[in-house]
Amino acid sequence: MLYRRFEQLIDIFRDAPSEAPPSGVWAFYFYYLRQVWPSFLALLVVGLIASLIEVAMFSFLSRIIDLAQGTPSASIFSEHSGELIWMLVVVLLLRPLFFGLHDLLVHQAINPGMTSMIRWQNHSYVLKQSLNFFQSDFAGRIAQRIMQTGNSLRDSAVQAVDALWHVLIYAITSLVLFAEADWRLMLPLVVWIVCFIAALAYFVPRVKARSVVSSDARSKLMGRIVDGYTNIATLKLFAHTDHEQQYAREAISEQTEKTQLASRVITSMDVVITTLNGLLVVGTTGLALWLWSQSLITVGAIALATGLVIRIVNMSGWIMWVVNGIFENIGMVQDGLQTIAQPVTVTDRPAAPALKVTQGAVRFENVRFHYGEARNVIEGLNLAIRPGEKIGLIGPSGAGKSTLVNLLLRLYDVQGGQILIDDQDIAQVSQASLRAQIGMITQDTSLLHRSIRENLLYGRPDATDAQLQEAVRRARADEFIPHLSDAQGRTGLDAHVGERGVKLSGGQRQRIAIARVLLKNAPILIMDEATSALDSEVEAAIQESLETLMQGKTVIAIAHRLSTIARMDRLVVLDKGRVVEVGSHTELLEQRGLYARLWQHQTGGFVGVD
Known part of the structure; x- marks a missing residue:
């Protein structure tokens, strides 16, 4: 019950304070720390008391030695029972209590809660980014930065709080x-503090700078490795294992070199701090012995001075690694900012209304678009599609067919004109409502590494089992789904399909995609050669389902195959981002233009059409 209370102190899934996290490092820290300030305030208070208790124990040691020297052994407990009982209470009750509270705050509340909250908010924000x-970037590098940023920010914040009190309390109380014993005992410690701060001031910024470089190299390595795993089939098909090893080897070599450069600074700092610590122990102990030889301090003061400086020396090593860790983590956070804090380029207008499709008319008006290059991919394009009309987009590679579809889905914003x-205007409505009204079947179907059922329900999350089974039947996916199984023994609709659906054949993935769109039943349908991965027998079998799917819908088909072209009401030919020809199949052949040439290239060499 106690653990649960602390584990619920931080709401993992709370809404972020603003749409986008800030791009500055310290503002980025404050953005998240202010969301969990009660936990950190409690940690500050508990840390202060725990540090005071630690120092008090050295004072107790000095006091006990002086009491033992100045009080007859038979009467030490009777004369000083109250003082000794207070020491017992502090050591046996208060110290475990406050150290326990510290551990509960760190390990039950802040470590899991704050880390998960940061990851959740960063992931939610990055999901809003455009397709571009x-x-x-590498998917692996994006994921790495999302995962490491939460850890690094949390660790550096917690370590800074712990280090703050240890440094302040030990330094001040020791002085x-x-x-109180003799002001001259302060001198070695004052000199050490000045030199220790100077050493940190010199080394820490260099550790931070090199940690940023090392973190970037680590993210790059992760990206390359994940990229190879994601495309493992291509790697094996082209027998490029050696090439891929070399590709990863270069990144590992770079990451190792950057890490070694950062480690050089850490090693140098360690040597300097260790030397300073040795001087502190020798100076303080030697001075204490000399003062005692002059009868200026007691034996208890020697024990106090020696015990404290040894504790300070041990603590300084911890502080050095903590400070190093803090700035190394800050470097990782700074590296993560390169991905996480990028502004979203495709955004909804404030309070954007939902798109309402009553007929399904689509109109492109003087649309211009480019991906950053000098020449527009789409240049002054005008096209009106009537409600319920089925058009085929034709054109050579690079004509702008896929770009036009991506603009309609608002995966990119147009640079001129409107859709x-x-x-x-699709730029004025919410993106979610726009895409909810459009169903799309792509030529290269990519499925989520989840069950068949979860992939299908992406089309309509609230669908009933009966509706799900009907979509599967109409897409002829019921022929193979019952026979599927995975390594965990799940079968049928519960079988997982592997990353991007690699456990299924191209035709099986395509039928899943068609079933998903059948289930969605959106009023506007986009097909990028929806049956390209199917064999002729299966294509003929589901042709009727596709005809049913297209009824009453506005359909845009990027057409490559003759069977698709024949079903369209009108064909639109694109070239260099412009509409160059419009008409039926017969009309366009009669024009003897670009379409006729494309038709001849496609049919002449394969089916002998004159």
Whole structure:
């Protein structure tokens, strides 16, 4: 029950304070720390009391030695029972209590709770990024930065709180206790503090700078390794294991070199601090012995001084590694900011309304778009698609067919013009509502590494089992789903499909994708050669289902195969981002333009069409 109370102090899934996290390192820290300030305030108070108790124990040691020297052994307990009982209470009750509270706050509340909260908020924000964001980086590196940033921010914050009290309390109380014995005992400690701070001031920024570089190299290595695993089939098909090993070897070599450079600074700092610590122990102990020889301090003061400086020396080593760890973690956070704090490029307008599709008319008006290069991929494109009309997009590679579809889905924002659905500008409505009204079947179907059922329910999460089974039947996926199984013994709809659906054949993945869109039943349908991965027999079998699926819908098909072209009401030919021809199959052949040439290239060499 006690553990549960502390584990619930931080709400993992609380809403973030703002849409986007700040891009500055310290602002980024404050952004998350202010969300858990009660836990950190409690940690500060508990840490203060625990540090005071630790120092008090050395004072107790000095006091006990002086009492033993100045009090007859037979009467020490009777004369000083109250003082000794107080020491017992502090050591046996208060010390375990406050150290226990410290551990509960750190290990039950802050470590798991704050870390998960940061990861949740960062993941939620990164999911809003545009398609271009994910296409411009390794998926492994993005995931690595999301995972490491939460850990690093939490560790550096907790370590800073712990180090703060240990440094302040030990330094201040040690100086006070030394001054009470003899002010000259303070001198070695004052000199040591100054030199210790100077050493940290010199080395820590260098550790931080090199940690940023090392963290970036580590993220790069993770990205390359995950990229190889994700595309393992391609790696094996082209027999490029040696090439992939070399690719990873370069990243491992770079990461090792960067880590070694950071370690050089750490090693140098360790040597300097160890030397300073030796000087502190020798100086303080030697001075204490000299003062005692002059009858200026007691034996208890020697025990206090020697015990405290040994504790300070041990603590200084811990502080050195903590400070190093803090700045190494800050370096990792700074590295993570490169990914996490990027502004979202495709955003909803404030209070954007939901798209309402009543007819399904789609209109492109003077649309311009480019991916950053000088030439527009789409240039002044105008196209009106009537409600319920089925059009085929034709054109050579690079004509802009897929880009046009991505713009309609608002995976990218247009740089000029507008796209309207039932006279509603898609830039003014919410992205979620826009994509909810569009079903899409792609040529290269990628499934989630989850069960068949979960992949299908992506189309309609609230679908009943009966609706799910009907979509499976209409897509002819019921022919293979009951026979599927995975390594964990799950079968049928519960079998997992592997990353990107690699455990299924291309035709099986395509039928799952068709069933998913059948289940979604959106009023606008986009097909990027939906049957390309199917053999002729299966394609013919589900053709009727596709015809049923397209009824009453506005359909845009990126067409490559003749069977797809034949079903379209109108064909739109694109070239260099413009509409160059529009008409039926027969009309376009008669024009003897680009479409006719594409048709000849596709049919002449394979089926002997004159």
